[in-house]
Amino acid sequence: DIQMTQSPSSLSASVGDRVTITCRASQSISSYLNWYQQKPGKAPKLLIYAASSLQSGVPSRFSGSGSGTDFTLTISSLQPEDFATYYCQQSYSTPRSFGQGTKLEIK
Amino acid sequence: QVQLVQSGAEVKKPGASVKVSCKASGYTFTGYYMHWVRQAPGQGLEWMGWINPNSGGTNYAQKFQGWVTMTRDTSISTAYMELSRLRSDDTAVYYCAREGCSSTSCYLDYWGQGTLVTVSS
Numbered sequence: 001d002i003q004m005t006q007s008p009s010s011l012s013a014s015v016g017d018r019v020t021i022t023c024r025a026s027q028s029i030s031s032y033l034n035w036y037q038q039k040p041g042k043a044p045k046l047l048i049y050a051a052s053s054l055q056s057g058v059p060s061r062f063s064g065s066g067s068g069t070d071f072t073l074t075i076s077s078l079q080p081e082d083f084a085t086y087y088c089q090q091s092y093s094t095p096r097s098f099g100q101g102t103k104l105e106i107k
Numbered sequence: 108q109v110q111l112v113q114s115g116a117e118v119k120k121p122g123a124s125v126k127v128s129c130k131a132s133g134y135t136f137t138g139y140y141m142h143w144v145r146q147a148p149g150q151g152l153e154w155m156g157w158i159n160p161n162s163g164g165t166n167y168a169q170k171f172q173g174w175v176t177m178t179r180d181t182s183i184s185t186a187y188m189e190l191s192r193l194r195s196d197d198t199a200v201y202y203c204a205r206e207g208c209s210s211t212s213c214y215l216d217y218w219g220q221g222t223l224v225t226v227s228s
Contacts, residue, residue: 001169034214036152043202043218044144044152050212087152091206091213095168096142098152 002026002090006099012107017078021102023071023088032092035064035073038101039084047086048073078104109133111203111219118225119193126189127222129203136184137161140206142215143177143188145199153199157206158186193226200224 003026013019023033031051036044046055048064051071061076075082083106088099114128129141143155156167158177165177176189186203201222204215 032212034212036215038152043221044204044215045218046214046216049214049216050209053209053211055214055216089152089154089215094157094166096154096157098144098154101151 001095002029002093002097004088004090004097004099006086006088006102008102009100010103010105012105013078014107015078015080019075019078019104021073021086021088021104023066023073023099025069025071025090025092028068029090029092031067032090033064033066033071034089034091035062036087036089037082037084038087044087080106109205109217111205111217113201113203113219113222116223116225118227120228121194121226123193123226124189124191125193125224126187127201127203127224129186129188129219131184131186131205134205136179137181141177141179141186142204142206143175144202144204144215146202146221147196147199150199155188155201160186190224193224195226198224198226 005024007022033051035048038044052064063074086102110132112130117125137160140157142157145153158165160179174191179186203219205217207216
């Protein structure tokens with residue numbers, strides 16, 4: 001099974017900050033990497049698929065990069081609505097494992 | 108528009124079974140795999156498995172093999188997830204999610220609202 005490890009587990013930042021979250025796979029997954037945002041009490045929402053493709057309707061301040069085993073999600077200028085938990089997920093093979101999540105909090 | 112509407116919250120006793128439904132609309136139900144993901148209180152997302160609504164074929168995470176069953180009824184565009192022999196640590200929100208695919212990846216692009224299953228004596 002492929003293990004996904006995110007860092008950091010939590011992060012405090014301010015509105016307007018640039019933020020980067022990292023996800024590492026235990027083996028190469030090419031570009032089969034997706035990012036989701038989850039707010040309390042809500043279902044996850046797809047942000048980025050195929051490592052760097054922006055899902056329709058997602059603001060352009062979100063971007064993704066990487067391939068192989070190392071990936072990043074970047075938010076270029078944090079907005080108040082971006083404070084949430086972020087998960088990476090690999091779709092290279094089953095089981096479709098998720099990272100443990102990164103909670104982004106207001107500083 | 109694509110919608111996945113799940114059944115309501117359930118309270119079950121340990122050892123019982125629960126069956127959660129996920130009704131799809133706004134797209135061709137048989138054209139997309141349906142995944143199930145659960146989230147225990149305060150915890151992360153845990154992938155459970157998928158069903159191919161066209162063939163009925165399934166793929167379960169090893170952890171759930173033998174005690175989860177995913178089925179579908181194509182006549183009403185509904186997927187089901189049944190978990191048996193419930194324990195207290197099965198208390199979680201259960202989500203269904205449609206899998207879309209591009210030429211370079213597959214991803215969970217639409218999610219149900221979640222169904223809270225509480226297991227308590």
